[in-house]
Amino acid sequence: xxxxxxxxxxxxxxxxxxxxxxxxxxxxxxxxxxxxxxxxxxxxxxxxxxxxxxxxxxxxxxxxxxxxxxxxxxxxxxxxxxxxxxxxxxxxxxxxxxxxxxxxxxxxxxxxxxxxxxxxxxxxxxxxxxxxxxxxxxxxxxxxxxxxxxxxxxxxxxxxxxxxxxxxxxxxxxxxxxxxxxxxxxxxxxxxxxxxxxxxxxxxxxxxxxxxxxxxxxxxxxxxxxxxxxxxxxxxxxxxxxxxxxxxxxxxxxxxxxxxxxxxxxxxxxxxxxxxxxxxxxxxxxxxxxxxxxxxxxxxxxxxxx
Amino acid sequence: xxxxxxxxxxxxxxxxxxxxxxxxxxxxxxxxxxxxxxxxxxxxxxxxxxxxxxxxxxxxxxxxxxxxxxxxxxxxxxxxxxxxxxxxxxxxxxxxxxxxxxxxxxxxxxxxxxxxxxxxxxxxxxxxxxxxxxxxxxxxxxxxxxxxxxxxxxxxxxxxxxxxxxxxxxxxxxxxxxxxxxxxxxxxxxxxxxxxxxxxxxxxxxxxxxxxxxxxxxxxxxxxxxxxxxxxxxxxxxxxxxxxxxxxxxxxxxxxxxxxxxxxxxxxxxxxxxxxxxxxxxxxxxxxxxxxxxxxxxx
Numbered sequence: 001x002x003x004x005x006x007x008x009x010x011x012x013x014x015x016x017x018x019x020x021x022x023x024x025x026x027x028x029x030x031x032x033x034x035x036x037x038x039x040x041x042x043x044x045x046x047x048x049x050x051x052x053x054x055x056x057x058x059x060x061x062x063x064x065x066x067x068x069x070x071x072x073x074x075x076x077x078x079x080x081x082x083x084x085x086x087x088x089x090x091x092x093x094x095x096x097x098x099x100x101x102x103x104x105x106x107x108x109x110x111x112x113x114x115x116x117x118x119x120x121x122x123x124x125x126x127x128x129x130x131x132x133x134x135x136x137x138x139x140x141x142x143x144x145x146x147x148x149x150x151x152x153x154x155x156x157x158x159x160x161x162x163x164x165x166x167x168x169x170x171x172x173x174x175x176x177x178x179x180x181x182x183x184x185x186x187x188x189x190x191x192x193x194x195x196x197x198x199x200x201x202x203x204x205x206x207x208x209x210x211x212x213x214x215x216x217x218x219x220x221x222x223x224x225x226x227x228x229x230x231x232x233x234x235x236x237x238x239x240x241x242x243x244x245x246x247x248x249x250x251x252x253x254x255x256x257x258x259x260x261x262x263x264x265x266x267x268x269x270x271x272x273x274x275x276x277x278x279x280x281x282x283x284x285x286x287x288x289x290x291x292x293x294x295x296x297x298x299x300x301x302x303x304x305x306x
Numbered sequence: 307x308x309x310x311x312x313x314x315x316x317x318x319x320x321x322x323x324x325x326x327x328x329x330x331x332x333x334x335x336x337x338x339x340x341x342x343x344x345x346x347x348x349x350x351x352x353x354x355x356x357x358x359x360x361x362x363x364x365x366x367x368x369x370x371x372x373x374x375x376x377x378x379x380x381x382x383x384x385x386x387x388x389x390x391x392x393x394x395x396x397x398x399x400x401x402x403x404x405x406x407x408x409x410x411x412x413x414x415x416x417x418x419x420x421x422x423x424x425x426x427x428x429x430x431x432x433x434x435x436x437x438x439x440x441x442x443x444x445x446x447x448x449x450x451x452x453x454x455x456x457x458x459x460x461x462x463x464x465x466x467x468x469x470x471x472x473x474x475x476x477x478x479x480x481x482x483x484x485x486x487x488x489x490x491x492x493x494x495x496x497x498x499x500x501x502x503x504x505x506x507x508x509x510x511x512x513x514x515x516x517x518x519x520x521x522x523x524x525x526x527x528x529x530x531x532x533x534x535x536x537x538x539x540x541x542x543x544x545x546x547x548x549x550x551x552x553x554x555x556x557x558x559x560x561x562x563x564x565x566x567x568x569x570x571x572x573x574x575x576x577x578x579x580x581x582x583x584x585x586x587x588x589x590x591x592x593x594x595x596x597x598x599x600x601x602x603x604x605x
Binding site: 023141144152153157 | 451456589
């Protein structure tokens with residue numbers, strides 16, 4: 001087990017290093033940020049002065065070394081667009097909004113997906129099962145950005161029930177959370193269904209039935225508890241797609257979170273902010289993967305010896 | 307004397323003939339294929355002939371014309387026009403061409419890279435395998451959209467960059483799939499015999515192993531076309547995909563976002579086009595998987 005954990009931790013660190021190199025390299029090819037900051041009539045000395053100020057005159061590997069050293073301390077430099085603010089402070093400022101949205105989306109998708117998945121498995125082949133299949137198919141086929149606009153059009157423009165954009169109370173949260181959670185519903189539901197089918201077929205469920213335990217208790221207590229291990233393990237995938245999905249959803253609803261920040265930063269070539277966001281998100285994503293792998297190996301010893 | 311009846315008598319509760327033939331029809335993926343042909347392939351191939359107007363040029367005098375069934379709509383612009391007076395139907399038809407070209411090129415190139423690396427990793431094993439599979443793991447652990455945003459922002463939006471982004475994101479799945487199958491196939495007797503007969507590793511990989519993974523590759527590629535079209539249109543929507551002047555579906559939905567109060571059709575029709583295309587591709591992919599390669603169930 002210790003060996004397994006050590007190997008997986010090493011792999012995760014490697015993935016993070018590669019990601020940081022890609023981000024660092026790409027941010028540097030994306031063009032000289034000084035061009036964006038200075039007016040056209042700027043003198044050569046102005047360029048030199050600014051380059052020195054931002055450390056852009058040093059060789060690349062030195063820049064990368066400095067970048068990593070500072071990144072480990074959570075320092076990604078000052079934002080180019082919002083002068084005087086550090087990139088990390090901008091991200092930290094926006095993080096609560098994104099977490100609020102992602103958490104609510106996860107809640108909505110779990111509330112919807114668990115019962116539908118269980119019912120679809122219990123009544124396999126029925127119209128309930130077909131309906132679940134259709135929901136799963138739609139979940140995979142609907143583009144999130146378009147779903148957001150459709151919801152906005154129906155509930156904000158035509159019916160005028162909910163606000164169309166921005167952050168505020170619970171009312172502002174509903175449409176973006178549904179948009180973001182929609183795809184997860186399909187993913188979680190399919191997993192719950194397939195693992196429920198497996199559990200329903202097992203010996204201890206037959207025993208529970210033979211013992212005369214009411215069917216609802218067999219399904220919702222004995223089966224669901226055992227079937228929820230598999231969905232738990234895709235939590236990493238779900239957390240990852242919630243974080244990256246927030247980029248699209250926040251753009252649609254102008255939700256003031258990290259996703260909107262990074263899209264704005266990409267457009268205005270503010271690469272300090274892009275680096276901070278991408279590395280942070282990639283870190284969270286890779287960490288979730290790692291935790292789940294370890295959890296899974298702990299729960300299922302066969303994995304450790306593969 | 308044996309009875310030689312040719313008609314079989316059905317019990318009264320059997321399904322009538324039309325239900326039975328419907329079940330026969332349902333065994334073939336007619337609806338997704340018809341939708342695909344109707345929406346994607348034929349318009350894409352014959353875009354200049356089929357589309358009623360030029361997708362790039364509009365007249366400002368007829369801007370934001372609603373679709374024909376609404377007040378102010380005309381039969382000239384069946385699905386209305388956008389804010390520059392460009393015909394929506396023509397733009398959607400050209401959008402099909404763009405989506406199809408971009409995703410097919412990306413999947414083809416990504417598939418070739420992934421297949422070759424997968425074959426090499428599976429066949430040679432050891433170091434080679436370890437290195438390639440670490441690359442696969444890393445590539446699959448990268449957050450897709452963020453990586454694409456950074457890549458496109460670095461080089462600017464164009465066809466080339468979008469296709470490159472998609473290839474970078476796609477190859478790993480093919481490599482993993484092919485490597486797994488190669489590991490199983492290379493243990494079989496006919497590979498050992500080929501080796502004894504003196505076949506080179508390249509010949510064994512491409513002549514003997516490759517034909518056995520083609521089915522899985524076709525299934526994966528079909529399942530991915532829908533995903534790639536979604537990804538490409540999401541990127542275009544974010545302004546990090548195809549150039550804004552192109553009639554790509556994602557760009558069109560993005561154009562319509564700010565017009566949602568006054569002109570709903572600008573964002574609705576391209577979105578419906580994306581949805582129906584991806585839906586029919588997914589249905590077709592599921593069907594292919596069930597019939598060609600049922601072991602890929604959890605793909």
